[in-house]
Amino acid sequence: xxxxxxxxxxxxxxxxxxxxxxxxxxxxxxxxxxxxxxxxxxxxxxxxxxxxxxxxxxxxxxxxxxxxxxxxxxxxxxxxxxxxxxxxxxxxxxxxxxxxxxxxxxxxxxxxx
Amino acid sequence: xxxxxxxxxxxxxxxxxxxxxxxxxxxxxxxxxxxxxxxxxxxxxxxxxxxxxxxxxxxxxxxxxxxxxxxxxxxxxxxxxxxxxxxxxxxxxxxxxxxxxxxxxxxxxxxxxx
Numbered sequence: 001x002x003x004x005x006x007x008x009x010x011x012x013x014x015x016x017x018x019x020x021x022x023x024x025x026x027x028x029x030x031x032x033x034x035x036x037x038x039x040x041x042x043x044x045x046x047x048x049x050x051x052x053x054x055x056x057x058x059x060x061x062x063x064x065x066x067x068x069x070x071x072x073x074x075x076x077x078x079x080x081x082x083x084x085x086x087x088x089x090x091x092x093x094x095x096x097x098x099x100x101x102x103x104x105x106x107x108x109x110x111x112x113x
Numbered sequence: 114x115x116x117x118x119x120x121x122x123x124x125x126x127x128x129x130x131x132x133x134x135x136x137x138x139x140x141x142x143x144x145x146x147x148x149x150x151x152x153x154x155x156x157x158x159x160x161x162x163x164x165x166x167x168x169x170x171x172x173x174x175x176x177x178x179x180x181x182x183x184x185x186x187x188x189x190x191x192x193x194x195x196x197x198x199x200x201x202x203x204x205x206x207x208x209x210x211x212x213x214x215x216x217x218x219x220x221x222x223x224x225x226x227x
């Protein structure tokens with residue numbers, strides 16, 4: 001099976017702009033989770049979507065939002081970018097049912113200038 | 114809130130030795146604990162999952178223990194190789210708290226010298 005794919009791999013934006021990241025899960029997986037990874041805070045959970053519904057949400061401001069489509073592909077949007085949003089954004093998929101083993105994509109490296 | 118702590122300092126060992134990484138947690142009783150490996154610039158890769166009612170789990174050269182009394186998990190790599198050099202992350206399930214899907218530790222960087 002093909003792994004989790006994320007696009008784009010690298011992104012440079014300026015403060016105040018918005019950005020949309022995309023994630024395609026492993027075929028058959030209905031759960032997609034998003035994480036932010038920074039050197040200072042480590043890996044932090046943003047939110048999880050299962051069958052097009054947000055099932056879990058981390059402690060991030062409302063500027064961070066997401067959605068999931070009927071084919072399980074997911075997008076994450078960050079509005080009004082701040083310098084502190086510079087991070088590696090990781091998407092992970094799982095079957096969402098039997099276990100919570102997460103299969104991660106390669107990530108999108110976002111740099112906010 | 115729950116907290117996860119891993120060895121903050123990098124672990125340097127000689128090839129062939131056993132590497133032991135520690136994961137401690139507080140203010141929580143997880144249903145399971147997972148270990149992941151992450152290489153620079155790449156996403157974490159799942160290694161092992163151990164449930165609260167399991168004391169030990171093995172997979173090839175890897176062994177994980179889970180002590181719910183001490184609130185600690187140990188991750189062992191026996192006969193370590195330079196290819197084992199990476200950052201290792203432990204993660205707890207987050208359903209029972211506000212943390213969400215998985216709560217990750219900061220990771221321990223392992224370096225295996227030939």
